[in-house]
Amino acid sequence: MASLTTLTLAEAREGLAKGDFTAKELVEAHLRAVEAGRDLNAFVTETPDVAIDAAAVADERIRTGRAGPLEGLPIAVKDLFCTEGVRTTAASRILHNFVPPYESTVTAKLKQAGAVMLGKANLDEFAMGSSNETSHFGGAVNPWRRKGEPKAKLVPGGSSGGSAAAVAARLALAATGTDTGGSIRQPASFCGIVGMKPTYGRCSRWGIVAFASSLDQAGPMTRSVRDAAIMLGAMCGHDPKDSTSAPMAVPDFEAALTGDIRGLRVGIPREYRRDDVPEEIARLWDQGVAWLRDAGAEPVEISLPHTKYALPAYYIIAPAEASSNLARYDGVRYGLRVEGDSLDAMYRNTRAAGFGREVKRRILIGTYALSAGYYDAYYAKAQKVRSLIARDFRDAFGHVDVILTPTAPSAAFPLGEKVDDPVTMYLNDVFTVPTSLAGLPGISVPAGLDGQGLPLGLQLIGRPFDEETVLRAAEVMETAAGFTAAPAGVEG
Amino acid sequence: MAYLIEGDSGNWEVVIGMEIHAQVISKAKLFSGAATDFGAAPNSQVSFVDAAMPGMLPVINDFVVEQAVRTGLGLKAAINLTSVFARKNYFYADLPQGYQISQYESPIVGNGEIVLDMPDGSTRTVGIERLHLEQDAGKSLHDQHPSKSFIDLNRSGVALMEIVSKPDMRSPEEAGAFLKKLRSILRYLGTCDGNMEEGSMRCDVNVSVRPEGSDELRTRCEIKNVNSVRFVQQAIEFEARRHIDLYENGEAPVQETRLFDSRKGETRSMRGKEEAHDYRYFPDPDLLPLVLDEAYVQRIRDSLPELPDDKKARFIADFGLSPYDASVLVADRATADFYEQVAKGRDAKMAANWVMGDFFAAMNKTGRGIDDPPVTAENLGALIDLIADDTISGRIAKEVFEAMVDTGKAPGVIVEEKGLKQVTDTGAIEGMIDEVLANNPDKVAEYQGGKDKLFGFFVGQVMKATQGKANPKLVNEILAKKLKS
Amino acid sequence: MSLDKATVRSIATLARIDVPDEDLEPLAGELSAILDWIEQLGEVDTEGVPPMTSVAEMTLPRRADEVTDGNCPDKVLANAPESQDGFFLVPKVVE
């Protein structure tokens, strides 16, 4: 069964149920793939023993008819989710040795559903980055290559780059990601997979290493829209341990995939047509509009006037929250400590050695934005702009049901190309950040390849807690796009 | 009369404001389910939230919110139906998150007031600026090890109410009265045990001075953690004098935080530690605005007990007590209840005198509290009844009270056992008087010769003969009659 | 809005991150570039616009006052760089 690793969650679930193969076989096939795929650096920590044991339990539960919705399905977990007894690093040196005595709510739910963890996936340090290059453990690598350049390594995007690379390279059937400004959707687009950021409050943040509390949201990264629906259903739900978790019932997302989007009004935001975006991305976007129209949806041109200011607002709000969220990494209770002759010296040494360059940049920007005399000019101003951006979307959803945009302004780029220019790097999130600031659900669906043979994604955005409509439209678009391409060396 | 400090340049007035940190009485912490009991093993009452482990999140304790509202209502303060939690960012060994969750621009309680009861019976009203909820920090021990400090996070995350007064106090005495009255109100409400020794009530004092008659507000210094009424008063006296000396030497105090050294009785600057403090307050994104409705507040208002001021007014009106006596009796709820039980259906003034006099003295002497009184309210009441119905005289009553304290017996029993019943039988008293007069013919002659003050001598003799049990009134009447004849 | 070395040094002090003097200049450059780019927010008219408090359109949930947590000092201390007798240890703090 050479192709156990190319199944979707839905297919694997069926195969296990029918007894075509066991969870043990399925998991072992993936552990071999993980081993063979080490050059992708997709994992910070591999957990084969955990996986083998879980597979045995899964086979038993399947045999006795107690299988959960994800029973025996091997997944990768972004190393930002705290996992009890398994090192959790946030890809930072400051947590290089941290072993949580607790399990995040989302991973606990996935375990409960029967999912099998293969290991902890690589990411940008503290999820701060769009290329995975800020990881203390070195960046994960995109399994895709430009036509004719098999040697030139590309970034998988970020921050959930390890998760995206692992799913794209068929090392895992699916993976968890987290999205603060595009960290699920942009790497999904770069790696040719599906990535969904649910509505803020849909998934519990408890046990996820915090980057920017008002933006962080966990979500599924999969190889099909149906898989995203299946996995999201197992990840989300109200959690009394998170004060921002929405007290809402979990719908049957899979049941929402009716394939029928007739009469659906699809918003096309004028402001997302930027001249700095490659022509082929604009063309793919038009193509997406056509696909949805052909399926009976009604395209509507809309305006989101404050789009241009989303990115600068985000780069005040997220760093400001991060500067406070990361204050707890002080060498006292866990993680790295670099001694000093005073408490303050210990703090300064520990944090200087423990944080990487980009994390320090953001902590300093955030500290400055909150400091006396600058709060109003930066933080307060950014939060007001954020209100306007949210209002833009609220107005738009008065007359459309979903919004279609490109996911990212480019395809995957070579390692090291943008590391030295923060602002250019930030522009990666130009299409995903507005959604994050408004807390709306967004999904990236692989829609085609660019001229160099690299995948490009399109993003669908929905009303708060209307993931069902987003998923329904996404599946229709997925079918129309018929995206079957896979990275070289991986059978599609 | 106003409290003024004499300086070379004239008289100075001191301006005092207070910030009280009061630990909220609750089972669990403000944002975590860990226990709040005092004195547990190090780090045994710490949840992963309190230790600020990665990914941990705060969830607010409903009862603590209720306690804050209850306290606000007890301070006659405005309750803000929407309040916001903010992060106060700074690094310290016992502050695990690297920030304290507090309330900044939108506290849960706004303006209120406290009425001070001064020893001369007068009252002063002190404004309350605000009350807000915040997390306590952990504890650092510095003397366990030559080069290390030890950190215990048991207190980390315990709910505190920070109560800020307006700068309305003008003397150390008023500052002391403020602390006592606030503690009394918190205890009546059951929102804080007011225990300053265990640190469940901590006090920062803001002090400035100004020339008599001026109404300017000059540079103030904040004196941190002055943890007894006495220390508060000492600290104010010292700090005021320090400011005055500076001004009179052509200098001026700098606005700063100072520490009170209770051994030396002085305050000293904390400068250096304070330097570069920029707390970078911003709304805590892990929490949403705290929104209450009027009905919720009303429910709490309806459940408030009678508070010291109302009780005091009632005691003055119903029992005819002086304002001062009333304020002394209501300061502690149990004492007030004890007094009411004694006073019920009796001479309330006499009851007040006995409770504040012999009874308080007995509590001090025996070291017993009001919850375990040296004499029960019932017995003290019975004693007063014996005086009222002339069974015993006031003088004998003191003796009986002593015995009650020593034996715990009821006054009636003691009077019986010791045969202390007053002699009111006229015949018996006449007999004794005749005997005394017969035994002292010379004195009788002298008296009748005009030496009136010998009257007392005869009374004394009669009393002696009856071991003080003869009813003094009767003795006087009969004696006077007989000496005339 | 460009930051000078002194400002960067004081921010770094606030954030408790040691920055060697030779790095202050380049860092000031990087941060200034980011802040310059952020300046465009100034173009937006936010007159009378309330700052966003939370995208979650709900109010603060409250839990019951029950002891449900704690009593696990070993787990709390398990990752400590230095601990003794149940305490975390840090370089001595001079009061």
Ligand SMILES: [Mg+2]
């Ligand atoms: Mg204060």
Ligand SMILES: [Zn+2]
């Ligand atoms: Zn405080």
